Amino acid sequence: MDALTRILGGMMDLTPPVDPLGEALHFLRMSGMFYCRSELTEPWGIELPAMKGSVMFHVIVTGQCWLATEGAEDQLLQPGTFALVPHGEGHRLTHERGGATRRLEELPEELMSERYSVLRHGGGGAPTTLICGAVWLDHPAARHLVSMLPRLIRVDPSDSPRTDWLQSTLRFMAAEAKELRPGGETVITRLADVLVVQALREWIAQDSSARTGWLGALQDPEVGRALALIHREPTQPWTVASLASRVAMSRSAFSARFTKLVGEPPMHYLARWRMYVAHDSLKDERPGLGELAARMGYQSEAAFSRAFKRFMGVSPGAVRKSGPVSPLSRA
Missing domain, CATH: 2.60.120.280 (Regulatory protein AraC)
Structure with missing residues (x-):
């Protein structure tokens, strides 16, 4: 039974995301x-x-x-x-x-x-x-x-x-x-x-x-699958090689195609998406910055804070202190 479980688990792991664009609309x-x-x-x-x-x-x-x-x-x-x-x-x-x-x-x-x-x-x-x-x-x-x-x-x-x-x-x-x-x-x-x-x-x-840029990339068979993997599992220790392997492309061909369609290299996109996830967590869960930094793959709170501010334009502490935004206050 353990062997069968491992085989089925491997098959499930290889199943590509069905609808990367649909998953993106979830946000x-x-x-x-x-x-x-x-x-x-x-x-x-x-x-x-x-x-x-x-x-x-x-x-x-x-x-x-x-x-x-x-x-x-x-x-x-x-x-x-x-x-x-x-x-x-x-x-x-x-x-x-x-x-x-x-x-x-x-x-x-x-x-x-x-x-x-x-x-x-x-x-x-x-x-x-x-x-x-x-x-x-x-x-x-x-x-x-x-x-x-x-x-x-x-x-x-x-x-x-x-x-x-x-x-x-x-x-x-x-x-x-x-x-x-x-x-x-x-x-x-x-x-x-x-x-x-x-x-x-x-x-x-x-x-x-709608078939150009990021939206077009989501509809590409290989790059769209890679984007969906990042969106689904942003805290995984992805590399260009591991993403390329998951979509059955060579590392160099995948990197070039991803960069052309998305407009930025895979690892830059991954880092930015992790900051999106961190932003959401700071609003809703209020985790400690050290805990969140480790979850996002950073060795120190300081390195995480610098990356967050570079991508999001504000410090993680400021986002956490602001709390959930009242929609009516924005009108």
């Missing part, structure tokens, strides 16, 4: 969310402020509107459209293209709970109903992924047969937002999580720019 878990049901009548226009560190979205329930953001073409959003502003940039929503706007903070909102409000605005004409939200992604790897996205992503019902999910999810979200029942905030937060990830999946499937 898009949300640390917080604020959402608003907007009941608008023509003429109307809203200027939304930038929300640093957030991913903002709009769901069109009824009516239509124009979305304008710097560096992207104005977009006409209609019922069933899901629009994502990944970088938290300020933008404008109007009933007509180029219409006048008022700043969001000037408009009356009815706060229904700590994370949910209802906004009513306009001149009494044709109605439009939106669900707007801002979500915060606290994991550094998530911010790394989001930094590669375009300024605007939109998914329409007609984009592909796969967007049936969009309509059913949007209807569910609209129903929950219309009459907030017990547990409704949790449901809407989970639905927003699904919508954001699904919108990114649709963009990755359709946009050629």
Whole structure:
């Protein structure tokens, strides 16, 4: 039995990660969310402020509107459209293209709970109903992924047969937002999580720019497997040779291909990813710096602290003292 266990264990160890890109999307878990049901009548226009560190979205329930953001073409959003502003940039929503706007903070909102409000605005004409939200992604790897996205992503019902999910999810979200029942905030937060990830999946499937850089590397058969190994087991004593062996490539060919696709050498990427993991641990677990340094493969706390600050821009002590970030404090 022991021999069989060893054989099976070896077979399992050799099984390659199935979906490196899917595993990377796992890091898009949300640390917080604020959402608003907007009941608008023509003429109307809203200027939304930038929300640093957030991913903002709009769901069109009824009516239509124009979305304008710097560096992207104005977009006409209609019922069933899901629009994502990944970088938290300020933008404008109007009933007509180029219409006048008022700043969001000037408009009356009815706060229904700590994370949910209802906004009513306009001149009494044709109605439009939106669900707007801002979500915060606290994991550094998530911010790394989001930094590669375009300024605007939109998914329409007609984009592909796969967007049936969009309509059913949007209807569910609209129903929950219309009459907030017990547990409704949790449901809407989970639905927003699904919508954001699904919108990114649709963009990755359709946009050629998603097949370059880090996202493209995740979809490469060999480099993607190596990245997934690093993501799954960042504390392992990986070397270029051991990673190359696991993906059945020579050391030199693997190193060259990894560097070309990812944009940095394997060991540099591994070190940076370990700092991402350490950042997350400091926020959630609050381990001692010596313990964390040893876990990340550093011989001393000082060496770990220098590496952490080089990659993350702040000291590990500062991250640990700050504790979990309150999403609402970032708006």
